[in-house]
Amino acid sequence: MRKPRRQALLAGAVTLLLTVAGCTSDADDDNGRDAAEGYDPAAQVTLTWWTGQTEDAQTLAEKLAAEYTKAHPNVTIKASTGASTTDDLITKLSAGFTSDTYPDISYAYGSWAGELQASGKTQNLTKYVEDPSVGWSELPEAARLTATSKGTVIGFPALVDNLALLYNKKLFDAAGLGYPTDNWSWDDFRSAAKKLTDQGKGQYGTAYSVSGSEDTTWHLWPLLWQHGGKILDGKKPAFNSDAGVAALETFRAMAVDDKSMYLDQTDERYLPLFNDGHIGMVLSGPWAMLEANQAGLEFGVTALPGYNGDHQTVSGPDLWVLYDHEDANRAGASRDFIKWLTSKEGDAKWNLALGNLPLRASERDTPEFASYVQEYPGGQKFFDNLANAKQARPTVSGYEEMSRNVGDAIAKVLQGTESAKKALDEAAAKSRGALADS
Incomplete structure (x- = not known):
């Protein structure tokens, strides 16, 4: 992708x-x-x-x-x-x-x-x-x-x-923070995001797309897998498990509780804002390096943060x-x-x-x-990170509809209008028909 x-x-x-x-x-x-x-x-x-x-x-x-x-x-x-x-x-x-x-x-x-x-x-x-x-x-x-x-x-x-963590070195230096490492946990990521956020300057620690597109959905899958969850169980939705709820709650806490996450309604704004120095960290892929280079940004790349030492990522x-x-x-x-x-x-x-x-x-x-x-x-780093892409998104004919439902659920949660459990349960219920026919 x-x-x-x-x-x-x-x-x-x-x-x-x-x-x-x-x-x-x-x-x-x-x-x-x-x-x-x-x-x-x-x-x-x-x-x-x-x-x-x-x-x-x-x-x-x-x-x-x-x-x-x-x-x-x-x-x-x-x-x-x-x-x-x-x-x-x-x-x-x-x-x-x-x-x-x-x-x-x-x-x-x-x-x-x-x-x-x-x-x-x-x-x-x-x-x-x-x-x-x-x-x-x-x-x-x-x-x-x-x-x-x-x-x-x-x-x-x-x-x-694959998805990895890209970070703005100048913003980390200005905040007196050590650069991210391949051993970071999501707690480390959350802590840094809070310290990098200065809404008075229009500066956020991290960002997430809430357009409801596949860009919204596939960023959740690595955390789901890191928590031991699955996207599907046969033809049935499984992303609304305890693992899925815990994964989404990780992002909800940053977006709603900490307000350290810029929410992009379009998919198109968060990378330019990162390149302009308004966002400290993004979870993105190799294509982001091309734009960062063009912008003259001083950036670094590490593997995704992990849960209990599991740093699985997703490849598209x-x-x-x-x-x-x-x-x-x-x-x-x-x-x-x-x-x-x-x-x-x-x-x-x-x-x-x-x-x-x-x-x-x-x-x-x-x-x-x-x-x-x-x-x-x-x-x-991105090349080496392919080793952390241990699972793949389902290749079933119902994936597109399911992804749209999951993306809508994530958007509601990160915007504080619904709980992770309720939103994922609703997405699963909406997806069952399309998956059963796949």
Whole structure:
């Protein structure tokens, strides 16, 4: 998930996707059919690639597509953004499924995996990724889990990240506080947030999005896991457990009792305020380093605070989803291209060039990673923090609706209008229907 955890919950588009595709499929609907069975690597093939990228990244995508096709002259790749924004891709895919104009490869947010798999239009890559040449086990576990829905692998990780703690060194120095460490507890975090807050100056210790989007929701999951809780129990909501209540209460105390937490109604303001010196600490991802660098901010990065020594974080991998057009050559060629793009060599030219974390641990030794860490000193910390991403968000078709319900609950609690227990119970009750149908 790229900045600013920009995942708008497009419930209407997701519903359309499921409706137009007649989506009652499961992992066995293709009866084990391999979309690439009979693939001829020498066949003339034209692939459509929806990259979902910004202008600069789109230029790089087209350059890499040209590099691949130069080495594979029988393959033509038509690369386009696919939609005006990445968020709009789900709507374009929905329309494409009903008109048979969907691409061979598309960028997708990880939380769309359940809906896309349920469309019946994705390739089943489960056996393909067992090929040693794919290096599937080299990819972060959270990313592999996100690419898998109902036991079916539908794509490759396109981007990996995680939440860590970023802090403004000048504000810590001015307050006479020691910098955060990887061993911090949430009590340490709360204490520092209180000392950094000076509302007379418009300065807060930390911040949280209360827009109700996925940016609101996924910040709660690390604390839930640290307390030993689960998001789901099978198809039933489990986030409203004692662990979930304790996790949300951690943030409520800072927002309501201490008033040390800036509440962002939009998702868009808290990082600029951090970069401008109005917020001491944020829980964010690698994309925040790009903006902080541009702002000339002197900042540091540590792992998330922990509970009882558990510093689990959450990763929000995005995907390259591969689609089935009942053409073995298109299916096979799309697999080969994405395998190349996500290889150690290809990814160094892609994600590291864009300022993202590398997909593979083996990239640690590349010149591109050395340059990345030099430009973004916190990059090494984010890379190491992938080891703390031990669980993944559910890849079920009901996740989007559940996330919206949880996000609304968090917003109510942090704004002091409802208790953590009541709000999470209400969110669970609202989510049961969507999850039962997933």
